[in-house]
Amino acid sequence: xxxxxxxxxxxxxxxxxxxxxxxxxxxxxxxxxxxxxxxxxxxxxxxxxxxxxxxxxxxxxxxxxxxxxxxxxxxxxxxxxxxxxxxxxxxxxxxxxxxxxxxxxxxxxxxxxxxxxxx
Amino acid sequence: xxxxxxxxxxxxxxxxxxxxxxxxxxxxxxxxxxxxxxxxxxxxxxxxxxxxxxxxxxxxxxxxxxxxxxxxxxxxxxxxxxxxxxxxxxxxxxxxxxxxxxxxxxxxxxx
Numbered sequence: 001x002x003x004x005x006x007x008x009x010x011x012x013x014x015x016x017x018x019x020x021x022x023x024x025x026x027x028x029x030x031x032x033x034x035x036x037x038x039x040x041x042x043x044x045x046x047x048x049x050x051x052x053x054x055x056x057x058x059x060x061x062x063x064x065x066x067x068x069x070x071x072x073x074x075x076x077x078x079x080x081x082x083x084x085x086x087x088x089x090x091x092x093x094x095x096x097x098x099x100x101x102x103x104x105x106x107x108x109x110x111x112x113x114x115x116x117x118x119x
Numbered sequence: 120x121x122x123x124x125x126x127x128x129x130x131x132x133x134x135x136x137x138x139x140x141x142x143x144x145x146x147x148x149x150x151x152x153x154x155x156x157x158x159x160x161x162x163x164x165x166x167x168x169x170x171x172x173x174x175x176x177x178x179x180x181x182x183x184x185x186x187x188x189x190x191x192x193x194x195x196x197x198x199x200x201x202x203x204x205x206x207x208x209x210x211x212x213x214x215x216x217x218x219x220x221x222x223x224x225x226x227x228x229x230x
Contacts, residue, residue, distance in 0.1 A: 105209065106154075
């Protein structure tokens with residue numbers, strides 16, 4: 001059974017960098033699939049942040065591209081998200097998820113982690 | 120602002136049927152597969168329908184999906200109290216700024 005688990009600070013100060021990691025179990029990232037980040041501000045809808053392939057190829061939402069970096073560590077079977085220059089508008093539950101190809105559906109999701117941007 | 124439009128809410132009594140529409144354009148729904156996700160209160164989204172009308176293992180056939188042109192529809196028959204949740208459509212947008220997009224979301228209420 002594929003499982004994903006997000007981890008990272010729950011509170012980040014404005015202008016700083018948000019950093020999260022998604023640990024994958026039950027499947028080797030090196031075997032394929034795309035690994036993505038999706039966020040959901042409190043009471044609002046879902047927003048795709050970006051995805052990465054095990055080779056390191058990345059795909060980002062154009063609206064966030066200038067501030068986002070997604071990386072993968074196949075040795076630890078995990079991938080990470082960095083979002084720079086955060087503001088209160090970046091406060092959200094951040095989910096990691098798996099997709100067959102970057103253009104396709106997300107079949108496995110992590111439980112999500114709330115990140116609050118506040119001083 | 121999402122490019123996929125869904126009704127904010129739909130409701131029906133237990134046992135009845137509801138349909139949720141997802142309206143897009145030729146750059147997204149018109150030329151790409153649509154998926155649907157169910158988000159129960161306080162939980163992560165769960166895949167309900169993929170490639171327009173396919174159900175993952177374990178999803179009951181009360182849930183169905185269809186697509187026509189630049190719109191997609193999720194149907195739920197035999198409505199149960201446990202179906203009360205938010206539902207989102209999703210697809211790839213192949214415009215110049217290509218990216219994955221989700222619908223605005225629909226709250227299903229079981230009366």
